[in-house]
Amino acid sequence: MDDVAVTVDVVLATVLDDTLTVLLVQRGVEPFVGRWALPGGFVLPDEGLDAAAMRELTEETGIDIEDGGHLEQLRTYGAPGRDPRGRVVSVAYVALVPRLPAPVSGTDASGARFWPVDRLGRARLAFDHARIVADGVERIRAKLEYTTLAVTFVDEPFSIPDLRHVYEAVWGVMLDPGNFSRKVLGTPGFVVPTGNRAPIGAPGGGRRPVLYRRGPAAALHPPILRPA
Amino acid sequence: MDDVAVTVDVVLATVLDDTLTVLLVQRGVEPFVGRWALPGGFVLPDEGLDAAAMRELTEETGIDIEDGGHLEQLRTYGAPGRDPRGRVVSVAYVALVPRLPAPVSGTDASGARFWPVDRLGRARLAFDHARIVADGVERIRAKLEYTTLAVTFVDEPFSIPDLRHVYEAVWGVMLDPGNFSRKVLGTPGFVVPTGNRAPIGAPGGGRRPVLYRRGPAAALHPPILRPA
DNA sequence: TCAATAGTGTCTGTCAGACAGTATGTG
DNA sequence: CACATACTGTCTGACAGACACTATTGA
Numbered sequence: 001m002d003d004v005a006v007t008v009d010v011v012l013a014t015v016l017d018d019t020l021t022v023l024l025v026q027r028g029v030e031p032f033v034g035r036w037a038l039p040g041g042f043v044l045p046d047e048g049l050d051a052a053a054m055r056e057l058t059e060e061t062g063i064d065i066e067d068g069g070h071l072e073q074l075r076t077y078g079a080p081g082r083d084p085r086g087r088v089v090s091v092a093y094v095a096l097v098p099r100l101p102a103p104v105s106g107t108d109a110s111g112a113r114f115w116p117v118d119r120l121g122r123a124r125l126a127f128d129h130a131r132i133v134a135d136g137v138e139r140i141r142a143k144l145e146y147t148t149l150a151v152t153f154v155d156e157p158f159s160i161p162d163l164r165h166v167y168e169a170v171w172g173v174m175l176d177p178g179n180f181s182r183k184v185l186g187t188p189g190f191v192v193p194t195g196n197r198a199p200i201g202a203p204g205g206g207r208r209p210v211l212y213r214r215g216p217a218a219a220l221h222p223p224i225l226r227p228a
Numbered sequence: 229m230d231d232v233a234v235t236v237d238v239v240l241a242t243v244l245d246d247t248l249t250v251l252l253v254q255r256g257v258e259p260f261v262g263r264w265a266l267p268g269g270f271v272l273p274d275e276g277l278d279a280a281a282m283r284e285l286t287e288e289t290g291i292d293i294e295d296g297g298h299l300e301q302l303r304t305y306g307a308p309g310r311d312p313r314g315r316v317v318s319v320a321y322v323a324l325v326p327r328l329p330a331p332v333s334g335t336d337a338s339g340a341r342f343w344p345v346d347r348l349g350r351a352r353l354a355f356d357h358a359r360i361v362a363d364g365v366e367r368i369r370a371k372l373e374y375t376t377l378a379v380t381f382v383d384e385p386f387s388i389p390d391l392r393h394v395y396e397a398v399w400g401v402m403l404d405p406g407n408f409s410r411k412v413l414g415t416p417g418f419v420v421p422t423g424n425r426a427p428i429g430a431p432g433g434g435r436r437p438v439l440y441r442r443g444p445a446a447a448l449h450p451p452i453l454r455p456a
Numbered sequence: 457t458c459a460a461t462a463g464t465g466t467c468t469g470t471c472a473g474a475c476a477g478t479a480t481g482t483g
Numbered sequence: 484c485a486c487a488t489a490c491t492g493t494c495t496g497a498c499a500g501a502c503a504c505t506a507t508t509g510a
Contacts, residue, residue: 003273006232006306006317045231045315049306076304076319078234078277087273089234089317091304161462179500181463205509206461222498389489407473409490433482434488450471 004087008053009040009129011074011136012063012095014114015153018169020140021114022133024123025060031084032126036115038133040090049073053093061112069097070152074136082128090127094136096152118172144170146223148190151214157194159209160184171226183224189217232315236281237268237357239302239364240291240323242342243381246397248368249342250361252351253288259312260354264343266361268318277301281321289340297325298380302364310356318355322364324380346400372398374451376418379442385422387437388412399454411452417445 012023024036039060043052050073054065065071071093078089115123117137120130143149144167151158153166164180184190191212198208240251252264267288271280278301282293293299299321306317343351345365348358371377372395379386381394388409396403412418419440426436 004232004234004271006234043232043306043317046308048308049304049317073303075301076277078271078319080274080276089271089277089319091306091317159462176500176502177461178463178465178502183499185463200508202461202508205459205507207463207507209462225499227500387489404473404475405488406475406490406492411472428481430481430488433480433486435480435490437489453472455473 004089006043007040007088007090008043008049008056008093009038009090009132010053010057010071010093010095011038011133012057012061012097013117013136013140014097014099015166015169016099016114016116018165019116019118020137020170021116022120022136023061023063023112024115024125026111027126035126036123036129037126038092038129039112043091049091050093053091053095057095063097065095065097068152068156069095070149071095074132074139077128077132079128090132092132092136094139096140096149098153098155141170141226145225146220148187148215148217148220151191156213157196157211158213159198159211160191161209163191167224173227175227180224187217187220189215190220191215232317233313234271235268235316235318236271236277236284236321237266237318237360238281238285238299238321238323239266239361240285240289240325241345241364241368242325242327243394243397244327244342244344246393247344247346248365248398249344250348250364251289251291251340252343252353254339255354263354264351264357265354266320266357267340271319277319278321281319281323285323291325293323293325296380296384297323298377299323302360302367305356305360307356318360320360320364322367324368324377326381326383369398369454373453374448376415376443376445376448379419384441385424385439386419386441387426387439388419389437391419395452401455403455408452415445415448417443418448419443 014021023039025039027033027035027037039057041056043049047055050071053071057063057065074092074094076089076091080087082088117133120133125133150163150166154162160181161177163184164175164177167180168175192215194211194213196211198211200208202208242249251267253267255261255263255265267285269284269288271277275283278299281299285291285293302320302322304317304319308315310316345361348361353361378391378394382390389405391412392403392405392408395408420443422439422441424439426439428436430436
């Protein structure tokens with residue numbers, strides 16, 4: 001009755017070069033040697049699921065979710081046959097972090113890099129990880145609508161246009177700068193002003209935007225909806 | 229590494245007497261003998277998670293989700309110590325069904341009944357099932373906003389006021405009959421008219437409402453939002 | 457100077473909610 | 484008749500999206 005193994009897998013997402021990307025590791029062991037996969041691994045006997053997700057992420061990539069990041073459970077994948085080694089049930093997580101130092105490979109992985117989510121057709125992911133990534137990306141896109149999670153993708157301090165670039169990258173659309181600015185500033189607790197403006201010398205010219213930090217609000221009322 | 233057991237637990241909800249209720253079974257075996265708990269049990273070695281949820285529901289209560297019901301994964305609970313028998317990770321599900329025949333007790337359960345969700349303080353649920361029920365109820369309340377799931381709570385054919393009573397029961401609020409009717413009929417594919425009206429002889433008098441069946445639409449654009 | 461960007465003002469169409477008014481049923 | 488319920492009409496305030504306009508910067 002308990003020859004079932006439980007693993008965690010993490011869809012770690014960030015915005016790089018105005019593109020939504022997820023972290024994949026190249027597998028160094030069987031099965032699927034050399035293929036790209038989500039960071040993850042077996043849950044230890046006395047370890048909570050969230051703790052396991054954070055530990056595996058650190059072990060395989062050197063990334064610590066604690067500083068400014070966000071981690072939440074996505075869903076659980078348990079179809080028989082999804083892992084050739086036997087019955088493996090995987091609890092998937094989604095993690096969001098600001099721009100990062102380059103990930104480090106861990107013991108079980110021979111490489112790690114961020115992949116743009118719209119270039120994943122090339123990656124030939126191991127197991128059912130393509131499906132898990134797709135579900136995770138959709139979760140992220142949906143959550144930007146009615147939560148303030150977008151701020152976990154930017155470093156402080158940030159400007160309203162920085163935040164807009166996050167929405168544009170994640171949703172793959174262009175938003176009206178004026179309407180977006182009004183919307184964010186009209187939501188109490190979304191961002192708090194620092195009193196400063198961006199330093200002189202930014203490329204392209206233009207008025208220097210006001211800088212903000214993350215606010216205390218978590219939910220968004222009213223939501224910022226994706227264009228139809 | 230795999231002395232972890234995987235179970236499924238099901239929050240089966242229905243609307244009875246204009247009240248949202250969930251099905252609980254009284255445990256007949258240790259641990260927590262005599263306490264109320266969610267129907268559920270161990271996943272079999274070659275069984276998918278969804279299939280396990282349906283099987284356990286039928287075994288413990290005699291209820292088959294197939295006819296007109298809805299089943300979806302809720303989330304996974306895996307804190308160490310949540311089950312005194314050892315490490316047990318539980319994949320929780322939410323199920324919605326129309327009014328039902330009385331549930332039958334199964335082998336592992338000495339009783340089964342529907343509990344109104346606002347009377348669960350009395351029930352002293354086993355394990356962490358109080359938390360799971362709370363999460364499931366919140367999922368249901370949220371999903372009524374932007375999906376057509378409410379129709380899975382009513383028998384066909386049904387009237388717009390029937391559907392409104394579902395929303396009122398689940399959300400615990402009163403809705404404006406006129407605005408609700410306009411909203412539902414203005415959403416293509418939510419309901420399809422049968423051409424009939426409710427039979428003469430309903431209690432309370434009043435104009436006979438038009439009867440409908442479930443429509444093909446799953447999502448709701450725009451959503452029906454809970455009042456603030 | 458021109459080009460680019462930040463942010464405000466303003467208008468318009470859509471929609472939610474309040475509520476009046478009409479149609480149709482029971483007692 | 485009185486009364487209850489179903490449903491339509493209509494108004495108002497909030498908001499999204501389009502877009503003009505001003506302010507501020509680099510080249």
